[in-house]
Amino acid sequence: MSLDAATLLAIFGMAAFTYLTRIGGPLLLSRVxxxxxxxxxxxxxxxxxxxxVIAPTALATGPAETGAAAVTALAALRLPLLACIAIGVGTLLAIRALIG
Structure with a gap:
């Protein structure tokens, strides 16, 4: 794989634009x-x-995913992120095992 000048310019340009969009919001809001x-x-x-981002996938993929998303959302009201992930994955596996 070789990198030519146009590819490097595109990479650095995208990196600069990404950085500017990341700091743009806080910079603007600091003045308002x-x-x-x-x-x-x-x-x-x-x-x-x-x-x-999540809702279309959770509602369009099937009943197991929809149920797991609902249980995970309820768990997220009280539990930390890692626990919610474990509950979501466990619920998905359990529902899939039950409905075959």
Whole structure:
């Protein structure tokens, strides 16, 4: 495999753009005074994006996955991440074993 100048330029360009998008939000928000409502709205964005990614997969793949996603969501209300992962995987395996 060889790297030519165009490939290296593309890699460094994508890295720079990725870095700028990562620091852009905090830099902009450090200069803006948000109301409580605005802060609450921004805090709701990560869970909303996560649900937008997870929900279609959980609801479209089958009953075992949907059930495991529901049990994992309930476990996430009280338990740490590693426990939720273990519960989700265990529930999925159990449901698949029961329904064949």
């Amino acid at each position: 005074r948000l109301s409580r409502r605005g802060e609450a709205a921004l805090q709701a964005v990560p869970p909303a994006v996560l649900m937008a």
